Amino acid sequence: MLIEHKFIDWIKQVCDAQVCDSQPHKHVVLGIGDDAAIVDHGEYLTVVATDLLADNVHFVLGQTPDHLIGHKALAVNLSDLAAMAATPVSVVVSFLLPRSMELEQAKEIFDGLKGLADQFSVAVIGGDTNCHDGPLVINCAVTGIVPRDRDTANRWNMSSAKVDDAILVSGDFGASISGKHLTFEPRVKLANYLAERYEIHAATDITDSLSIDLAAVAKKSGVGIRLNLVDIPLSEAASELNGTANIGQQNQIVVPAAVAAALFDGEDFELAISVDQETAKEILADGDCPCKMTCVGAITSSARFEVVSEGGQTVEILPRGYEH
């Protein structure tokens, strides 16, 4: 029996897919093991996302704890659902395993994925597993739900940012490569908390980089961005960076390396939302909000991506991010 078959048999045992956290999953009609699965989204809209991870692109096999590879494979997908304020329901997982991989290692990777799935009540409802003479590849596709009666103005599209909106972000930014990109918790709870209480004009999760992803929101919304560099919350790992960087389209301003990391590193997997100024004040004053939120700038009517330096200088920057 090939490793892939043993792996599949083991996965089926681990994921009696109609059960999640020892309870039947109320949205799963038919789980893992048939030609396809059936999920029942009744009074909800179904949200679908997919992300693929590959060895030497998104992680380095042998240099990354195996369970964190599985964790990340699902977490990046749940981050997409969070960016739509959807509640995760199900995942289908495809594995392309290196022919030389031991079964135990494949299981360890899957365990990392299943642990996160259980944490968010996500049912593993199917997948596809193959071996090849090449690197490890994992693809997840997730479904989630959004209440059908949620205001269409509160659907968290990237194209709905409005001029003069405040830009709020969760958590902090920069140097994710030092560990956070593998261990982060997708902002599902925060997203649902905000969606239930506030009107969010636009939202995205920061994957490519704060500058690239906000630029994408601006482009889709037909607006501009102005960020106050001193307001961007810096991660501990970013703060430990020494030196400075020149940024701006003519490299005309000098900023701490930590600020450049926050703008350009990517894989922070934090939420960025665009809300009107009144809503921003309410969110920032909300003591029950499950995650620290920070106002980092505003939506402008220009087509430019501008940053305001510590010294008050406003320059246009070229968004860029981590190239895998």
Added chain:
Amino acid sequence: MLIEHKFIDWIKQVCDAQVCDSQPHKHVVLGIGDDAAIVDHGEYLTVVATDLLADNVHFVLGQTPDHLIGHKALAVNLSDLAAMAATPVSVVVSFLLPRSMELEQAKEIFDGLKGLADQFSVAVIGGDTNCHDGPLVINCAVTGIVPRDRDTANRWNMSSAKVDDAILVSGDFGASISGKHLTFEPRVKLANYLAERYEIHAATDITDSLSIDLAAVAKKSGVGIRLNLVDIPLSEAASELNGTANIGQQNQIVVPAAVAAALFDGEDFELAISVDQETAKEILADGDCPCKMTCVGAITSSARFEVVSEGGQTVEILPRGYEH
């Protein structure tokens, strides 16, 4: 700009995802280009499937017309939906591109996928694209719908075959490697035709092989299988095979190579269904059925997989299939 970014921009242009065949897709609320897509399955159950294809495993890049690679990547997924009698709605597509691939080749592959998507009114609603130093990998995850009021006895599970049922198959079998595995049309129309008119106890699509996939139905249903070898419809390509093969657990019977190919080759992507004998007669006599159907055997109460040879000998066989 990297090829993957150019490729993504082009895909977004090709798939304004709320449009399919020049019409807004009635189940797509938010299509390609956001963090995730939203499909509305209102009065339907959502069916989800995924399949991953890799170079040198499921096709050989450079020896396979590019558009057929894309065709196959989606077709194998639609075949899974057909095996549940679901109507396809949407697909998310992940590409892992070899860094050396030219943009035009990537587009040609996608065009093959999009052509089939249009044919079946499937909206391409998102995906993920990366480059790496390795082989081409494509993953599709599809959603489909099943009417909520469809009789639960008619849900096409693999676990619902009943003793004395007839086993019917669509099309013909064997030697798929000579071309059909790349060009086949998923049996979506047939499945929906049958589901609307007949009670189908169990169903699957033949991917690994006729013997492996029927054995999986038998195992999940707690029943046995008896196939009449002379009744298995042979493909033209299989019929061209010369020679004979010894089959049976002790290799005790000799059959034409074509019959062995039909049993063991796999990737036929035909439907196999289990229905009571009366229903089988009706289906076989149904002149409007969109595809040739053939009765190849019956469900038994034993736990064995038996075949009956041309000479009337009954032997147990060991299911096996194509190892990629």
